Amino acid sequence: MRKDITIDEVTGLEMAVVSEFNTTENTENWYVYLINKKDVDLDMIMVVSQGFSETKTTTVFRKKFDQLKANSSIKVELIHPDVFALDNRFLVSFFEGSKIYEKAFIFERNTIKEGNLRMIPSLNLRGVTVK
Numbered sequence: 203m204r205k206d207i208t209i210d211e212v213t214g215l216e217m218a219v220v221s222e223f224n225t226t227e228n229t230e231n232w233y234v235y236l237i238n239k240k241d242v243d244l245d246m247i248m249v250v251s252q253g254f255s256e257t258k259t260t261t262v263f264r265k266k267f268d269q270l271k272a273n274s275s276i277k278v279e280l281i282h283p284d285v286f287a288l289d290n291r292f293l294v295s296f297f298e299g300s301k302i303y304e305k306a307f308i309f310e311r312n313t314i315k316e317g318n319l320r321m322i323p324s325l326n327l328r329g330v331t332v333k
Contacts (some may be wrong), residue, residue: 214240219330253288
């Protein structure tokens, strides 16, 4: 039975943590984005996120999105800078056509910081990405 199950590698997806200026509150906020670089739409996307270390864990957040269009992105959640000292895992499940895929994206602790920010062309924002 196990030999009949195939798990295909997920390509063409990225997660990004970016800094955005909030003009309403006059503050700098951090957001997580899922970026679809594929030429196909993704359906029924589920994102489960949690920060963790050897001694601490955050609450598990779950987000569902009906669709992510080809070559586009979606804002997943606001992320507080206090959790940058933790490893932050985002488990993404989705349908591409009739097949389900899953991939874990991990932002390692202390990698989301000013010195690591780069321009992310698809978002036109500065941030850190993982593939």
